[in-house]
Amino acid sequence: MTVDGTHHAALASGLVDELVGEALVWSSLHGLVVGDRIIQRSGTVPGVGMVHAPIALLPMPFPEDYWRQACELAPIFNELVDRVSLDGKFLQDSLSRTKKVDAFTGRLLDIHSEMLQINKKEDIRLGLHRSDYMLDAETNLLLQIELNTISSSFSGLSCLVSELHRNLLDRYGNHLGLDSRKVPGNKALSQSAEALAKAWKEYCNSSAVVLFVVQPEERNMYDQHWLSSKLKEIYAITSIRRTLAEIDAEGEALPDGSLIIGGQAVAVVYFRAGYSPRDYPSESEWSARFLIEKSNAVKCPSISYHLVGTKKIQQELAKPNVLERFLENEDDIAKLRKCFAGLWSLDNAEGVNRAIERPELFVLKPQREGGGNNIYGEDVRKTLVKLQQEGSEELAAYILMQRIFPASSLAYLVRDGIYHHDQVISELGIYGTYLRNKDEVVMNEQSGYLMRTKVSSSNEGGVAAGFAVLDSVYLT
Numbered sequence: 001m002t003v004d005g006t007h008h009a010a011l012a013s014g015l016v017d018e019l020v021g022e023a024l025v026w027s028s029l030h031g032l033v034v035g036d037r038i039i040q041r042s043g044t045v046p047g048v049g050m051v052h053a054p055i056a057l058l059p060m061p062f063p064e065d066y067w068r069q070a071c072e073l074a075p076i077f078n079e080l081v082d083r084v085s086l087d088g089k090f091l092q093d094s095l096s097r098t099k100k101v102d103a104f105t106g107r108l109l110d111i112h113s114e115m116l117q118i119n120k121k122e123d124i125r126l127g128l129h130r131s132d133y134m135l136d137a138e139t140n141l142l143l144q145i146e147l148n149t150i151s152s153s154f155s156g157l158s159c160l161v162s163e164l165h166r167n168l169l170d171r172y173g174n175h176l177g178l179d180s181r182k183v184p185g186n187k188a189l190s191q192s193a194e195a196l197a198k199a200w201k202e203y204c205n206s207s208a209v210v211l212f213v214v215q216p217e218e219r220n221m222y223d224q225h226w227l228s229s230k231l232k233e234i235y236a237i238t239s240i241r242r243t244l245a246e247i248d249a250e251g252e253a254l255p256d257g258s259l260i261i262g263g264q265a266v267a268v269v270y271f272r273a274g275y276s277p278r279d280y281p282s283e284s285e286w287s288a289r290f291l292i293e294k295s296n297a298v299k300c301p302s303i304s305y306h307l308v309g310t311k312k313i314q315q316e317l318a319k320p321n322v323l324e325r326f327l328e329n330e331d332d333i334a335k336l337r338k339c340f341a342g343l344w345s346l347d348n349a350e351g352v353n354r355a356i357e358r359p360e361l362f363v364l365k366p367q368r369e370g371g372g373n374n375i376y377g378e379d380v381r382k383t384l385v386k387l388q389q390e391g392s393e394e395l396a397a398y399i400l401m402q403r404i405f406p407a408s409s410l411a412y413l414v415r416d417g418i419y420h421h422d423q424v425i426s427e428l429g430i431y432g433t434y435l436r437n438k439d440e441v442v443m444n445e446q447s448g449y450l451m452r453t454k455v456s457s458s459n460e461g462g463v464a465a466g467f468a469v470l471d472s473v474y475l476t
């Protein structure tokens with residue numbers, strides 16, 4: 001057994017059974033769990049069914065150099081998001097064509113433009129971001145998939161996976177030829193909690209709560225409960241959970257701007273919902289989003305931070321000379337640019353034609369988050385040809401991206417108690433926490449990581465969406 005990326009080659013089945021057994025017991029004992037089914041939220045009852053989170057049995061080998069590179073990028077992206085968020089005109093202009101064809105993005109932009117009109121200022125700005133990367137095997141470059149600025153999930157569970165893997169290697173490492181010290185420590189949970197707590201403190205109302213905005217139907221609630229439980233245990237801060245519809249029903253803004261939910265003042269609003277059109281089935285949800293935005297509570301994210309994380313903005317930032325508008329440091333700019341994959345808007349005829357010729361080299365992405373929306377392969381060609389023939393404005397609803405091809409390897413994936421030995425590829429997410437109060441940067445950190453591994457035949461990558469499993473990193 002070697003540590004050069006082949007350590008997931010087939011193990012004796014007796015050993016695999018034993019490892020899987022240990023991993024699942026450990027997961028249950030330590031809260032590495034998800035809901036066992038989608039539970040319709042009723043009041044504040046969370047639903048009690050649970051099952052171990054989908055996991056890789058062993059950590060994924062990843063070269064240390066690239067690992068460092070990804071970690072170094074986090075504070076730079078944090079700062080970039082903040083700078084871009086302050087340029088309301090850039091956000092409005094860049095998304096103006098998307099707005100015409102995409103009602104959801106349009107609604108977000110409407111809220112944003114109302115805030116611009118009333119000259120709403122966010123003094124305290126909190127970002128809990130996650131920048132996702134794949135290591136492209138053709139170019140040997142670490143390339144960014146996307147930057148998540150809203151609902152960056154799994155900060156709670158990802159550090160448990162790292163701990164689980166270290167624990168397994170402590171016990172079976174000799175057998176496997178693996179060293180648990182090569183799994184980097186993961187502070188995603190404690191640092192996300194710290195950022196929320198510090199934002200709460202900056203707000204200066206010791207009786208106020210943190211509001212978790214949640215979806216009415218959720219399976220990944222324990223990941224969220226980890227955060228609220230840390231807030232309580234370490235910082236004695238109370239959190240409450242509400243859907244957007246509930247916020248609309250119970251919420252109000254006082255004349256001084258305070259946000260009140262069910263009689264409680266809210267210091268920080270942490271969104272684990274609100275990034276998808278499905279989260280806004282009626283006007284009620286939009287009015288809740290608007291209420292929150294116009295209040296003086298700290299929002300994670302604010303509408304501006306949310307918009308900075310859109311795929312359209314990612315593509316605009318990758319254009320020549322755009323980063324220079326927001327950042328001064330040339331080294332930082334070079335580092336960011338190095339991780340940008342090829343990105344094109346669909347008014348770029350050259351990009352579109354090339355994608356029609358060689359669709360397998362591209363991914364077509366609509367302006368959506370949350371998994372399951374991208375278009376691959378022959379469908380890229382079909383969609384582009386159709387939109388072109390129609391001369392459709394709808395072209396503006398998409399961006400085109402270079403397809404990244406990570407090297408595949410073998411791994412054991414465990415889901416619902418059953419393991420599979422499969423050819424897989426991985427995506428590395430690096431968490432970033434940023435907190436600012438006016439001119440003072442209170443926090444700007446790289447804050448842990450999330451490795452996600454999926455069978456290489458699957459295009460999509462979401463864990464919650466059922467495509468991938470949670471994994472950790474084995475530095476090589």
Ligand code: ADP
Pocket residue numbers: 132145146341363365368369370371372373374401402403404405427459460461462
């Ligand atoms: P979402 O907002 O739905 O998470 P992403 O941009 O992260 O959108 O795309 C979803 C998944 O599709 C990613 O997790 C990754 O597995 C895959 N993917 C996205 N972009 C690319 C790309 N350029 N090359 C290869 N795979 C990609």
Ligand code: MG
Pocket residue numbers: 132146370371
């Ligand atoms: Mg993603």
